[in-house]
Amino acid sequence: xxxxxxxxxxxxxxxxxxxxxxxxxxxxxxxxxxxxxxxxxxxxxxxxxxxxxxxxxxxxxxxxxxxxxxxxxxxxxxxxxxxxxxxxxxxxxxxxxxxxxxxxxxxxxxxxxxxxxxxxxxxxxxxxxxxxxxxxxxxxxxxxxxxxxxxxxxxxxxxxxxxxxxxxxxxxxxxxxxxxxxxxxxxxxxxxxxx
Amino acid sequence: xxxxxxxxxxxxxxxxxxxxxxxxxxxxxxxxxxxxxxxxxxxxxxxxxxxxxxxxxxxxxxxxxxxxxxxxxxxxxxxxxxxxxxxxxxxxxxxxxxxxxxxxxxxxxxxxxxxxxxxxxxxxxxxxxxxxxxxxxxxxxxxxxxxxxxxxxxxxxxxxxxxxxxxxxxxxxxxxxxxxxxxxxxxxxxxxxxx
Numbered sequence: 001x002x003x004x005x006x007x008x009x010x011x012x013x014x015x016x017x018x019x020x021x022x023x024x025x026x027x028x029x030x031x032x033x034x035x036x037x038x039x040x041x042x043x044x045x046x047x048x049x050x051x052x053x054x055x056x057x058x059x060x061x062x063x064x065x066x067x068x069x070x071x072x073x074x075x076x077x078x079x080x081x082x083x084x085x086x087x088x089x090x091x092x093x094x095x096x097x098x099x100x101x102x103x104x105x106x107x108x109x110x111x112x113x114x115x116x117x118x119x120x121x122x123x124x125x126x127x128x129x130x131x132x133x134x135x136x137x138x139x140x141x142x143x144x145x146x147x148x149x150x151x152x153x154x155x156x157x158x159x160x161x162x163x164x165x166x167x168x169x170x171x172x173x174x175x176x177x178x179x180x181x182x183x184x185x186x187x188x189x190x191x192x193x194x195x
Numbered sequence: 196x197x198x199x200x201x202x203x204x205x206x207x208x209x210x211x212x213x214x215x216x217x218x219x220x221x222x223x224x225x226x227x228x229x230x231x232x233x234x235x236x237x238x239x240x241x242x243x244x245x246x247x248x249x250x251x252x253x254x255x256x257x258x259x260x261x262x263x264x265x266x267x268x269x270x271x272x273x274x275x276x277x278x279x280x281x282x283x284x285x286x287x288x289x290x291x292x293x294x295x296x297x298x299x300x301x302x303x304x305x306x307x308x309x310x311x312x313x314x315x316x317x318x319x320x321x322x323x324x325x326x327x328x329x330x331x332x333x334x335x336x337x338x339x340x341x342x343x344x345x346x347x348x349x350x351x352x353x354x355x356x357x358x359x360x361x362x363x364x365x366x367x368x369x370x371x372x373x374x375x376x377x378x379x380x381x382x383x384x385x386x387x388x389x390x
Contacts, residue, residue: 188383
């Protein structure tokens with residue numbers, strides 16, 4: 001493939017994902033369809049299906065494309081500060097307007113559509129879990145975590161309370177809420193004391 | 196209302212909720228309808244709508260009717276043991292077969308239907324939060340919790356990791372998983388030490 005052709009393919013991909021987000025915001029997840037995205041983006045329906053098997057997979061990639069680098073963890077040597085920066089960025093991107101309602105609808109769909117659940121886990125949860133565990137392992141090696149903390153549970157414990165707010169109580173996910181949760185999780189519920 | 200009439204009304208309510216669960220298991224949440232429940236239960240459609248405004252509200256009540264008392268907290272004086280007993284019971288009822296898939300679908304629906312989300316919060320989350328906070332407050336008074344632990348966050352922190360497993364990774368919710376989460380939450384992520 002020449003550079004020009006590969007550039008054209010990248011432009012087309014970008015146009016399809018941008019159109020997905022625009023149209024999703026306008027008409028909502030329920031009415032969004034790959035056909036409608038194809039028509040507005042001036043792309044072939046089969047071009048889209050070749051890359052994305054479902055509208056859930058397409059929407060998820062489109063959301064993540066906005067700020068993928070921003071969802072990496074910094075490493076300033078302060079684990080709480082670094083988690084805070086990363087989680088604020090993730091929440092700003094995914095769980096608040098303008099895209100929060102689309103992300104929420106996507107997770108709703110994942111309860112009925114195993115393909116969407118699989119895409120969510122493969123494209124977002126598993127890579128985030130790997131990054132989270134890597135950053136926490138470094139912190140543990142530096143004595144910033146409880147030596148017993150089970151890294152396998154890290155994603156469930158750190159992001160579970162955020163999904164609870166997004167999906168169950170459906171109250172706003174603010175930076176202040178994230179900070180309070182992090183404080184509580186680092187301190188623990190039990191009667192413990194800092195070194 | 197005479198005792199006999201009130202007994203008949205209670206029997207009818209019970210029959211409607213039992214039918215909802217039977218039919219929901221057979222045909223799944225998507226195909227479940229108040230009309231189909233009414234037909235099978237031999238009840239009037241309007242009788243059902245008078246009490247439950249949506250199939251989400253009806254299903255939620257039907258699920259909770261199975262074991263409402265079982266979702267209270269014991270108070271043996273050991274907060275971790277008591278949480279474990281209550282959460283095992285909640286998970287057994289709601290998040291595992293036979294009813295787990297219906298509860299999961301209900302939460303999926305709550306992402307698109309504000310009425311279902313409101314019913315879920317009013318009928319289940321808010322009462323559970325009240326019970327949880329009351330049990331934790333007693334434990335805090337007895338020195339079994341960190342004095343700083345923010346009781347307002349209790350539901351999000353305790354049940355968030357369980358909803359994460361149910362809704363996001365969609366891996367089985369086992370008693371062993373609940374126990375590991377409780378251990379990690381009580382210890383905390385940070386480098387702390389028990390008194």
